[in-house]
Amino acid sequence: MKSCHTHLLLCAGTGCVSNGSYRIKEALERELGRHNLQDEVAVVMTGCNGFCAQGPVMTVQPDGIFYQLLSDADIPPLVEEHFLKGRPVQRLMYTPPETQAPIPKMSEIGFFKKQRLIALRNRGLIDPENIEEYIARGGYRGLAKALGAMTPERIIEEIKNSQLRGRGGAGYPTGVKWQSAARHQSDVKYIICNADEGDPGAFMDRSIIEGDPHAVLEGMAIAGRAVGSGHGLVYIRAEYPIALERLNLAIKQAREYGLLGKAIFDTDFDFDISVFQGAGAFVCGESSAMRASIQGEPPEPSAKHTHATEAGLWEKPTVLNNVETLAVVPEIIRRGAAWFAGIGTEQSKGTKVFSLVGKVKNTGLVEVPMGTTLRDIIFDIGGGIQGDRKFKAVQTGGPSGGCLPASLLDMPVDYERLAEAGSMMGSGGMIVMDEDTCMVDVARYFLDFLRDESCGKCTACREGVDAMHQLVSDICAGNGKQEHLALLEELGQAVKDASMCALGSTASNPVLSTLRYFSDEYEAHIRDHRCPAGVCKALLTFGIDPEKCKACLLCNKNCPQTAISGEKKKPQKIDQEKCIKCGVCRDVCKFDAVTVQ
Numbered sequence: 001m002k003s004c005h006t007h008l009l010l011c012a013g014t015g016c017v018s019n020g021s022y023r024i025k026e027a028l029e030r031e032l033g034r035h036n037l038q039d040e041v042a043v044v045m046t047g048c049n050g051f052c053a054q055g056p057v058m059t060v061q062p063d064g065i066f067y068q069l070l071s072d073a074d075i076p077p078l079v080e081e082h083f084l085k086g087r088p089v090q091r092l093m094y095t096p097p098e099t100q101a102p103i104p105k106m107s108e109i110g111f112f113k114k115q116r117l118i119a120l121r122n123r124g125l126i127d128p129e130n131i132e133e134y135i136a137r138g139g140y141r142g143l144a145k146a147l148g149a150m151t152p153e154r155i156i157e158e159i160k161n162s163q164l165r166g167r168g169g170a171g172y173p174t175g176v177k178w179q180s181a182a183r184h185q186s187d188v189k190y191i192i193c194n195a196d197e198g199d200p201g202a203f204m205d206r207s208i209i210e211g212d213p214h215a216v217l218e219g220m221a222i223a224g225r226a227v228g229s230g231h232g233l234v235y236i237r238a239e240y241p242i243a244l245e246r247l248n249l250a251i252k253q254a255r256e257y258g259l260l261g262k263a264i265f266d267t268d269f270d271f272d273i274s275v276f277q278g279a280g281a282f283v284c285g286e287s288s289a290m291r292a293s294i295q296g297e298p299p300e301p302s303a304k305h306t307h308a309t310e311a312g313l314w315e316k317p318t319v320l321n322n323v324e325t326l327a328v329v330p331e332i333i334r335r336g337a338a339w340f341a342g343i344g345t346e347q348s349k350g351t352k353v354f355s356l357v358g359k360v361k362n363t364g365l366v367e368v369p370m371g372t373t374l375r376d377i378i379f380d381i382g383g384g385i386q387g388d389r390k391f392k393a394v395q396t397g398g399p400s401g402g403c404l405p406a407s408l409l410d411m412p413v414d415y416e417r418l419a420e421a422g423s424m425m426g427s428g429g430m431i432v433m434d435e436d437t438c439m440v441d442v443a444r445y446f447l448d449f450l451r452d453e454s455c456g457k458c459t460a461c462r463e464g465v466d467a468m469h470q471l472v473s474d475i476c477a478g479n480g481k482q483e484h485l486a487l488l489e490e491l492g493q494a495v496k497d498a499s500m501c502a503l504g505s506t507a508s509n510p511v512l513s514t515l516r517y518f519s520d521e522y523e524a525h526i527r528d529h530r531c532p533a534g535v536c537k538a539l540l541t542f543g544i545d546p547e548k549c550k551a552c553l554l555c556n557k558n559c560p561q562t563a564i565s566g567e568k569k570k571p572q573k574i575d576q577e578k579c580i581k582c583g584v585c586r587d588v589c590k591f592d593a594v595t596v597q
Helices: 012-016 021-034 072-084 131-134 140-147 152-162 175-185 206-211 214-226 239-256 289-292 323-335 338-342 374-381 415-420 439-453 458-476 482-496 502-507 509-516 519-528 555-557 585-587
Strands: 006-011 043-044 057-059 064-066 190-195 229-237 271-279 318-322 351-359 365-369 391-396 402-405 430-433 542-544 595-596
Touching: 006 012, 006 021, 006 175, 006 338, 012 239, 021 043, 021 072, 131 214, 131 239, 140 214, 140 323, 152 214, 152 323, 152 338, 175 214, 175 318, 175 374, 190 206, 190 214, 190 289, 190 323, 206 214, 206 239, 206 323, 206 351, 214 239, 214 271, 214 318, 214 323, 229 239, 229 289, 229 482, 239 271, 289 318, 318 323, 323 338, 338 482, 338 519, 351 374, 365 374, 374 391, 374 430, 391 439, 402 439, 402 502, 402 509, 439 509, 439 519, 439 542, 458 482, 458 502, 458 519, 482 502, 482 509, 482 519, 509 519, 555 585
Parallel strands: 006 043, 190 229, 190 318, 229 271, 351 430
Antiparallel strands: 006 057, 057 064, 351 365, 391 402, 391 430, 542 595
């Protein structure tokens, strides 16, 4: 990092990059040069800051001033006012919706206050393309300790004592997995990092690699030392170009610094890492399908007659952990198992990273201690529901997770409580829904995704998910029957019990959880031929309230089917035979005159 009094930490995560953060960087450097401030103020491109809803974001250090929603046009006055005249620009600071006063400092913003960062410890603080900045923040000290003062057995014992569980979804004890691989004798063993993140709305692992790739590499090297492996492999989607570029650069830098390759830290430990680009198949996130993909075989799950820790990749002992799990490992080794085990709940230790998306005000990336309630995450950190509408549900655990109602908002989030409620932790996706969400349509959407992503190998998943999708689609279309509800329950349980892999065994969660908590919506669709949320088009009837209609003709002119007619200065009418229920009339009406029943 350039030696300057002031550093501008500008987010270069995928979200902010797509909103022009590199153009903002160019504008900053141009304006700083114009005012001869380039030796006093440095621009540093960091990974994801987390507050994605407000991007592009920038933190001014050492003062902690937080700027958000930046654009190219903001930069000339910002540089002149703040960095030349010393007057921070309030209009570019974050102003909570419930107040009128801007909050100048990042540390005072509610989104950040209740978070505790371990996996995301370096987010928004370092240049991910500069290994020296990672080292300056304590990077590779965990690996140095593991190679210098600890035996492989002691490393495994430390991870076991920390009670770290896999953050990829299954929650299997990491230390137990490592111990299983360590006890098997083999000339070759593998460490695989699962970065195949394919859940809709999920971006935890991608953001960690984009913002702190060396944390993952260090965790893999420690795992390699623990189990006796000399080779690591990162399986990552090809459509993550920023993460891929920074990952490859980090590997190159680690080799140059002697932190990967031969005789690391002048010990007898050799370990190197390669990258495998996946083609984006959702099923490849499953361990055996991923191994098949790496080996050039069809990416289909296989029955686990033997554990991968005994015979995995190319029939060699293999440890597979996801990105977040590996990013936490260096801190556990550096700070000790007791420190990590002191965070969280009795059975779920440490913190968890969530991507908070949907109808929540503060969408973004959050990390909280296990046991934090849904209410704290959605309302205290997330800021509540957009437009101050009513909260309806939250889906956790990705497309095969469950939908949880408002009555469970005070439930602590950990592996056990989510499973009891009919959902799961998954990799950490969290989709918030408001009162305008149809839960039957939500189940249909996720079944459609899972149907397309099923590898089709086992009958229960291939045929069962398709059958559930057809039934739910019929209900959304107004063709549902009362007996369909019992059939959905039966099908959902059969798919859960008979599927080979986790994709199939959890695929019925969206259906079973919505039937469990939102059965009244299914009943309304079937019994009353009505969608309470006004989403399912086949069950909607659009009309115009003559008392509210001002005859502005906006609906008339914008209707794609010319289904709206009427004279000037008189209320308009909708021809129900022509109406395709597209909702354009409702969208353009300025007087709330369009009714939906």
